[in-house]
Structure formats: structure tokens, C-alpha cells
Amino acid sequence: MATIELKDVRKTYGTNIEAIKGVSLDIQDGEMIVLVGPSGCGKSTLLRMVAGLESITGGDVTIAGRRVNNLEPSERDIAMVFQNYALYPHMTVRQNLAYGLKNRNTPKDEIDRRITEAARALEIEQFLERKPRQLSGGQRQRVAMGRAIVRKPAAFLFDEPLSNLDAKLRVQMRVEIRRLQRSLETTSIYVTHDQMEAMTLADRLVVLNAGRIEQVGTPIELYEKPATTFVATFIGSPSMNLIKPTGGPNTNWPSDTATVGIRPEDLVIADTSSAGGFRVKVQVMAVELVGAESYVHGMTEDGGTIVFRVPGRSVIAIGETLELTALPDRFHLFDADGRRLSP
């Protein structure tokens, strides 16, 4: 149970390679924060700085009101779940879970009690005497979670914990992590490059780009009001279409609009009879059927690409030319620097 504050946190490698360029963030008690961004954006580095596995070049990291910049990882009262699980291969599951507690001189009956408790919550009771190599990926992931839980730390740090699992298991574990985090109410920072994982897990999302925070907000806020073109294209799948403002009549966009964003699901094929509003002509290049819906990839007249969603199975043929339109309140307008113009 703790808050975590980052104040203008910086990380510099060597003399001039800045990996983190001043990140400030207040994390509430019990909150699940997801750091998301493309690879190399610094999200893992930032997490490792909170964990104490990377030194902090500038700024302050505070956990539960205590400045932890110069504390060892073990003194920060955090637990971390690693991408490759990082289970100790020579120890049984029980020993893996007990290791952190033993090092802290927890009484033996207390260790046993906590292991039983965590094993029950994660349904790994029957594996306690096995070695990690005898477990499947999903089971190892559970043990890794268990190792974090038994410690009852102030915060959980997750470093892409699901990326080694297959798609089905990933969804299952995602739900489980969320459920556990909710029931334990432990402040958590979760790093992922998967925007789907980010959207579903986060209380608040932090989108990082090149060592800077692009936007912080709830998943819905970020989805509906992306602050920059980067966030706009990063959140949502398929990503938002960005086109030049070549609107027809009845589009009263501000004059400094440099880019217009429209989500694939907001585009509809224009009714030939309906006049006015935004129109864009596309030639269909490809149709992707994903099951309940289809995504149509098209090319605009100026060579840009546009993706839009068609419910059900599309009857659109490749090579066909279509005219698309969208409701007036569905546009995201950005200026020349890629910043959102109100609203």
C-alpha cells in the first residue's frame, strides 16, 4: 500500500545519451499504472529505475513517501515480475517463493502461511514441490507472480510479464493479473509494448515516446482524446488514420489544422445521396477478414493509406473505388507539431 512519485526523473548513459528525459508521474495508492510505448522508448528503463536495477541520473523517485534513489532494490519494498520469469532453476517452487522471505528473516511458520495463501490464490498448490523446468510457461508465470505476492510489498513492478506466453494464455493471465491486483490493492507499475494489454489492464495509461511522457490518462481518455498524433496512432488497433485536411464543405476545421485523425471504426461508406460533410475517395487495396468484422485497406488520391472497418464479412472487392465519410464529432484535429487542437 503506497504511492509512488517520480519527479523529473532522468537517465543518461555515458555523457550524452539520454534514455529518460525528465519524467514526472504521481501514482496513487492501489493504482495500476501501465507504461506503454514502442521498443526503445525507455519504459523498461524507467521501471528498472524504480526497482533500483538502474541508477537514477537525475530527479527523485519516492515510494511511500520515502526517497529511494540511493536505496538497494531489496530496501525499496517492491517486488518485480520479469519477462523471462527469472525463477531460480535449482530451487523448487516452494523454495522460490520462500527465498525472498528467508532473506528477510521472516519466521518459518509465517513463510509457510504466506506460501499456502499465495499458492491457493494462484492455483499452484500442486506444483509447490516441483522445479521450474517441470512447469509450463503459464505455470511459471504464476510462480513468478507468487514470488511477488508472498512478499506483500508496497508495489508490484511488471516488466512485460506476458510476452513469452501464447496468445490465448496471455489473455487469460491478463485477466488474472487484473483480478489479483484489484483484490490485493497493491500499487502496480506494468510495462508492456502491447497496447491491447495496456488498455485492458490500466487504471491509468502512460504513453512513453523517446524517453518522454506523451500522455497520461485513463484508457478511454487516451482513446477518445489522444493528446498527440503519436498517442493517436499508438493506441487502438488498427491504428488511427491520419490524413491531410482536405475536407469538403461543412467542415469547419480551424485553420491551423495540419493533420486530421479518424479511427477505422468511425469511417463509413458514404451514401451517394447524402450531400456535404467530409468526403474522401479511396481505392481498395486489400481486405482483411478478422471474423466479426473486416478491415479494408485503401489508398487515397494523394497516395496516403486509409484503413476502415466494415462489420461482418465485407463484400467489397479489391480495386473498387469508394467514398468514405464520418460524423463531424469523430475527427481528431492536430496542429503542425502533432498536438491536439481542442476539444
Next chain:
Amino acid sequence: MQSTVFPNKILPYFLVAPQIVLTVVFFFWPASQALYQSAMREDPFGLQSTFVGLANFTTILSDANYLHALRVTVVFSVATALLSMGIALLLATAADLVVRGKGFYRTMMIIPYAVAPAVAGMLWLFMFNPAMGTFAYILRRNGIAWDPLLNGDQAMALVVVAAAWKQISYNFLFFVAGLQAIPKSLLEAASIDGARGSRRFWTIVFPLLAPTTFFLLVVNTVYAFFDTFGIIHSVTGGGPAKATETLVYKVYNDGFVNLNLGSSAAQSVILMVIVIALTAFQFRFVERRVHYA
């Protein structure tokens, strides 16, 4: 394994011939000679030999000198293996902490391995020779009665140190590789779990190095048993009073110096059995060592 079928019937035999010839000339022939000799007794003038069955074996196995050499070999091997592996592990963990000049440091560490055993022995002999050795002088000035020419324990210590020193590089290389094979995230997880320094080493690093350690233990034992003749020959010559006479050294001494060919051959047959056992042991346990997922 992919099997290739040669259309030519004779070519394959030509291709493996060099290896076969080498094995026959340098292993099967001498080994069979040793077996033959071990069942024979040579007369003192080398004019005739008589078949004596296993008499040579029963003689050496009840010979106090032979059992003494066996004891010396065990002490020497265990001490050499432990000393060289211990120091190598210490240096390897230290090398892990080196940030600048890692490559240079490692390269320097490997050099002793390139030194021939006899030369290594001479280096240590010169340093600790009671008559002219610098270290011998320093030891004696500090009140230690250092004289490996008279004191058997000191002689043993000297050959152990010389033999271990030469093997440190080899062990160092394997330990460095073993340490690098330990995933970094495991060490990070351990540091978050509150284990640092020696605790982390003994609970995480050392158990994970176990396959490497086990492999090196076998290799070092074989080395100490069989490849240290040059060192012992140049440093102590097996003395004083057979205090450093290992089994291999005794084979040489009995056979080539004392010309007791039957006994020497029987001893080398026993050594051969030990080598085969160690090799089988290594193949059985070390080659199939534990793989961590």
C-alpha cells in the same frame, strides 16, 4: 545425425585411415604391450621373460610403497583441483566485476596455460628453491624453516601450488563462461529478493555453476593424476623420500629408472583402468549435464 552414403566403397576407409592408424600406433599397440608386459617377469639382464600371470598385480597392490604413492596421488589431486578451482572461481567472479579492460584482464589470465608443465615447475622451483629462491629467502627470513628438499609436506605444497597455478587459467575460462551463462535477470531477482554479496553467491550463483564445477572437478582430477609428471619431475623428482611420488611418477621411476618392467607395466594398466573409469564417469554425468530452462 545425418548419415551420408558414399558411392565409392574404398574411399571412406581411406578417409578414416589416418585416425585409425594414429589410435592403433599410439594407443592400442602400447596398451597391448603394457597388458602383455604386466603379466611377464623380466630377468635382471633383460635376456628372457617369464609368464607370471597376475603376480605383478598382487605384488604392487600389497606393496606399501605403491599404496603410499596412491595416497600421495589422492592428496595431490584433491589439493591441486580444489586450490586451482577455488582461485579460478575467485578470479572469475572478480573478472565479472571488472568494467574497464575486461578483455585485457582475461587474456592475461590465460597466459599460464600456455606454459609447458616442466617450465612451470622450473619457475616455481626457482622461486622457492632453498638455495637460490627469492621467496624461499623471504620465508626463511620470516622465521619459517622452508626446505622442500628435506620436508615432505613442504615439497608437496610446492608441487601442488605449481600444478594448480598452471591449471587456474583453464578453470578461469570455464568459470567465466559459466558465470556469463547465468541470466542477468536471475541475479536481479535475487537482489530484489534481498540477497547480496556472499549470500547471493552461495544461494544462487554457486548452485547454478554446479554443472561447470562438476565438469572442472573431473578434468582437474584427470589433470592432476596424469598431466603433472613434468612438474613433479622438475620440482622434486618425487622426493624427498617419495613424499611427492604420484602413481604416474612411480610408473616412470620403476620402469625407466629401476627397470622393473613387469611391475611398471602392471601399474600403468591400473592407471589405464582409472582413466577409462574417469572418462566413462565424465561421459555419463558431465556430458549430459543439467540444462536449465
